[in-house]
Amino acid sequence: MPAPEEELKRTVRTLLALLGPLLLVMLGVPALQGTASAAAPPAGQATRYTMTAFTNSSESNMYVYDSPDATGFTLRKGPAYTPPSALIRDPSIFKHTDGSYYLTYTTDWTGNTIGFARSTDRVNWTFLYDYTIPISGLTRTWAPEWFIDTDGSVNVIVSLTTASTATHFTAYKITATNSALTAWSAPTQLAGIGPNNIDTFVVRVGSTYHAFTKNETTKYIEYATASSLTGPYTILMTGDWAGFGSWVEGPALVQLDNGGWRIYFDGYREGKYWYSDSYDNFATWSTRTEVPGLSGFIRHATVLKETVPGGVTLPTNTTRSLGSVNYPDRYAVVRSDNLGYIDPVSSASGIAVKQSATFTVVPGLADANCYSFRDSSGRYLRHWDFRIRFDSSNGTATFNKDATYCARPGTTAGSVRLESYNYPGRYLRHYNYALRVDPYQNTDTFRADSSFTAVTPWA
Template sequence: MSLTTAIGQADWPSPEEELNRTVRRLLALLGPLLLVLLGAPALQGTASAAAPPAGQATRYTMTAFTNSSESNLYVYDSPDATGFTLQKGPAYTPPSGLIRDPSIFKHTDGFYYLTYTTNWTGNTIGFARSTDRVNWTFLNNYTIPISGLTRTWAPEWFIDTDGSVNVIMSLTSASTATHFTAWKITATNSALTTWSAPTQLSGIGPNYIDTFIVKIGSTYHAFTKNETTKYIEYATASSLTGPYTMRKTGNWAGFGDWVEGPALVQLDNGGWRIYYDGYRAGKYWYSDSYDNFATWSTPTEVPGLTGFIRHATVLKETVSGGVTLPTNTTRSLQSVNFPGRYAVVRSDSLGYIDPVSTSSTTAVKQSATFTVVPGLADANCYSFRDSSGRYMRHWDFRIRFDSSNGTDVFKKDATYCARPGTASGSVRLESYNYPGRYLRHYNYALSVDLYQNTDTFRADSSFTVVSPWA
């Protein structure tokens, strides 16, 4: 085995990624001013987003059907919204029909509920529920009370800020799969067994499908597929039923064409992640936004699932567990797959994993010793300070140690959120401002690299927090 094979494959940033990073930095500094000047609708509440406190963790549950089966549900979960692990598949097969476009939410009664497309034609949507997200019980196929419906597709849960439980659907009465419009029904009892009369969402359509809505502050944000152009477009309204105003059309976000099934979730750092189905290319993508949905990161394939899953939704929850590091104490970071090596800062101020032992010099031991403090950008995450007071941060994705300049960008660059590592008691450190990128060694150099669904990557990015060398 060659050294390169043993350590893993490189994941250095492309010129496109470096450009994207530069744009992100500029937006962080200038974004609020630009939004005022451009009159973009504000996303309120993102500044208060934070990772869960000690003893708790974020869990993202994904439900999807697959390329190989439209009748079987697959359930995955993830601590970071990037690397998903199969919990059960197939996890549920309805008594008859399909389970396309499965959407999941957790109700106030403690049950998880699914709604889904039951068939290519017809006027019903399906419902099932579960206590544990992986074992499901069929409830019923609900008939949408509109005369002449020929297709009832892509039902999506939407829980409004008043607590009302809604299902957003794409409906058509055409003889072919055209001229879809968005509609909603609202549960009229807590058991979700009776529903209001359907109401059309004004301003979306005709010929828009797969409408997914999030509400932030007093504004409803709708992401919906233009079935004519095959782009995911964007609209806003001050009421759930509209009227919606189309804000962005065409390939405005760089998602590409022949894409569908948008689903959004807010990340712990306040950003928003959209997942979507590149059905023509047979790929599944995600992209992130930090500037009121104005711009989005370069689309990235969902590791391990792209090409297999179709039209998923993702539920975010806070659950017990997670990884907790001791703060305001000195510790060393030991590589899991190179246990004789530890994270260090060398004289060039860059981070590496170097050999450290009892026979090492005091200077070497000191270089491998850091004070763990509450995260500069989020106190529920972590920052690492060397003996001279410099912080471990990333710059163009390379790890280096710099003195804080007090800016928000620096604080985010120097903050890492703890995720479970590959070995018992080990930890993986995810970049706070680049979710999905982890502290990882390659050729003994440290960087924050994009998650890869490989055992090598997971081992390269796992560290054991041990007693300090100095």
């Protein structure tokens, strides 16, 4: 018999995780540092991902979205910013040490300038200035991206060409020489990225700079590393090495709370917007998934991660019952087959039924700032083949992750949605009264199906 879907995926992922990093080490890429320390924010704080994008319908208007999970984004304002002239393509956002948010963006299809704007609240923006890149003969100045190095220096990575057509782009960096971000160093080329690469996005992990860049000739996103921001970079992965597909551009990365990395990219020929996750030194990536609700509308976005006050919490080391928001007479239960459902429970129910709907909420086995749920016999609520079941812990890292869920705001006051720790973007939800972890869907039905209220325990 074939292995269950999730176990088969785990096996494949394990093999790739073993072989992928080995290949990169053989190519001279050190292991990623620091991912093990990633964790969800503590009680009273929450992760917020802010996305800025232009759209298929307008190159002159920027839209702002945010999300608690990097998957389901909510529009905060759109249009949120229109420059006084020309375009706003490829808007990139970061938060400066002065507490303000700053944009840089492509001002036009041709020319030698990039634009800058500022905001105190992420949604209301003020134009600052257009900056002329001081290189003679530039014909196109595209896709500026913020890069803040570990020494605090503020850099912009930008794709430049002097060709008469949109070819032969190379990546350069400019560095702010004052805290007001009004003066910039001379441009320095990122050696090794070229001769025709655009939309270069860089992240630093440990002592290594990791660059994701579109090869404008092949139309694939490539991967390169260097020990210095300006290189020389070695391009390690070409073609469809990650399964992102062709005719894709605008890569933008952000680290998730569980230590993984998420890349967003623009499938401009298909008219879709994708994301994919990696947990193994950028060697392998999950199957690309459309960004719910935004795919087909947004273009070339970047995402800023912050820790902010707020969020939702559950009381730990205490018993609770989890009531369905949209079926208020039903509660999460474990049946005799060890699987999870939502069943009717009332004061007239027998003690066994009430006991099946009562769980101890404990700090998450994989992350103490998230949650795990234990039934009266000591078994944990975990997913297997994306179905919810209750099993005794075997002490493995896989089990701990399967049994850990991070709280996100639910659809009603006081309710929560529980996101899978090791499958970000999947939520505990009921379907035909069975409990599963399913991919987030941008529908009211899904949000209601995945919302629960922790109430006084039935037993």
